[in-house]
Amino acid sequence: MPEHRAEIGVFGGSGFYSLMDDFEEVKVETPYGAPSDLIALGTVAGKKVAFLPRHGKRHQYPPHAIPYLANVYAMKQLGVTRIIGPNAVGSLQADIKPGDFVVCDQFVDRTTGRKDTFYDGPIATHISAAEPYCPTLRKLAVEIGREQGVRIRDGGTCVVIQGPRFSTRAESSWFTHMGWHVVNMTQYPECILALEQEICYVNIALVTDYDVGIVAEGGAEPVNAAEIINVLNANNERVKRLIYEMIARMPDTRDCPCAHALKNARLG
Numbered sequence: 001m002p003e004h005r006a007e008i009g010v011f012g013g014s015g016f017y018s019l020m021d022d023f024e025e026v027k028v029e030t031p032y033g034a035p036s037d038l039i040a041l042g043t044v045a046g047k048k049v050a051f052l053p054r055h056g057k058r059h060q061y062p063p064h065a066i067p068y069l070a071n072v073y074a075m076k077q078l079g080v081t082r083i084i085g086p087n088a089v090g091s092l093q094a095d096i097k098p099g100d101f102v103v104c105d106q107f108v109d110r111t112t113g114r115k116d117t118f119y120d121g122p123i124a125t126h127i128s129a130a131e132p133y134c135p136t137l138r139k140l141a142v143e144i145g146r147e148q149g150v151r152i153r154d155g156g157t158c159v160v161i162q163g164p165r166f167s168t169r170a171e172s173s174w175f176t177h178m179g180w181h182v183v184n185m186t187q188y189p190e191c192i193l194a195l196e197q198e199i200c201y202v203n204i205a206l207v208t209d210y211d212v213g214i215v216a217e218g219g220a221e222p223v224n225a226a227e228i229i230n231v232l233n234a235n236n237e238r239v240k241r242l243i244y245e246m247i248a249r250m251p252d253t254r255d256c257p258c259a260h261a262l263k264n265a266r267l268g
Contacts, residue, residue: 004028006041006050008247009080009199011071013087013186016236019051019243020044028077032069036061039074045248050078054087054186063163063185069115072193081254082137082200084246085190086239088231089158089182090166090211092175098231101152101242102182102205103141105133108159109188116189118196125196125265132191136256137202137246144245150238156181158205160188172212183211200258204242206235 004026010019023042028035040051052071055061075083089102096102119125138154145152159175161167163185167175175183182205194201208231 004041005079006048006075007079007081008044008047008250009050009052009075009078009083010243011083011085011087011190012051012053013055013085016053016086016239018053019240020049023051028074030070030073030077032073033067035067035070035074039078041078044244047247047250049247050075050080054190064111064114066186068190068193069118072190072197072199073118075194076197076199080199081259082134082202082250083194084137084202084204084243085187086204086206086243087184087186088208089184089205090209091207092159092172092180092183092211094210096153096156096181096207097151098207098209099151099235100207101145101150102156102158102207103133103138103145103152103154104158104182104187104203104205105131105138105155106157107132107187107191108157108178108180111160111162111188114189116192118193124267125262126267127192127196127261127265129192129195131257132195132201134200134202134256134258136251136254137200140246140249141202141204141242144249145242148238148241148245150242153181156205158182158184158187158203160184160186167212169212169214173214175211176214182207195258195261198259198261200254200256204239206231206239
């Protein structure tokens with residue numbers, strides 16, 4: 001597939017199924033199976049961009065069934081070195097409100113059974129997860145968000161649950177008391193798989209709700225899928241505007257640790 005190339009990849013989340021008006025769709029095969037859908041290739045601010053809705057265009061893949069390895073590897077095959085991963089999250093803290101953006105710097109993995117590495121041997125590979133998100137892209141996202149007047153939080157811990165069900169009140173209360181900031185079903189293993197391929201990855205989390213409502217002032221109704229989509233539809237243009245500007249201002253060179261993530265990851 002040498003004629004199909006891209007510099008920057010974008011994974012669309014729930015309710016976010018398209019990025020560019022002018023694009024070509026390509027089918028990408030990987031050693032890990034097919035990705036979630038055809039990949040849209042186009043140009044934004046003079047840069048080649050690949051867009052893939054992580055759930056598929058018909059939202060046919062629930063969070064635990066997304067082909068994460070195929071999605072990331074397809075981006076790698078296209079030549080992508082940076083991925084922007086917007087998604088929907090629930091707030092676990094009262095000061096993080098629906099409509100806010102959070103640029104996460106940490107995650108807590110509460111998933112089970114997901115295939116979460118490219119390296120099953122024969123060479124043991126232990127990627128460092130101390131800084132799972134690209135510091136350069138994180139800084140850029142926060143800077144642009146603030147310029148655009150978005151309420152955007154610099155840093156935060158995303159607890160990733162298995163899904164497809166939402167949290168119980170007890171689980172949500174536990175997450176809140178642990179000091180974690182937002183909850184989501186798709187951040188793991190997507191960001192770590194990107195790091196294993198030495199691809200820079202940044203998460204832009206759009207807060208859609210107060211999880212089960214226990215931290216909302218005066219209380220709130222528990223989260224439901226229909227309300228999440230309503231909030232996403234109302235905010236998709238803000239997310240796209242931020243992504244477009246990030247692509248336009250993406251540095252030409254990479255001087256972050258992501259570019260050399262495998263350097264000290266192998267024992268042999």
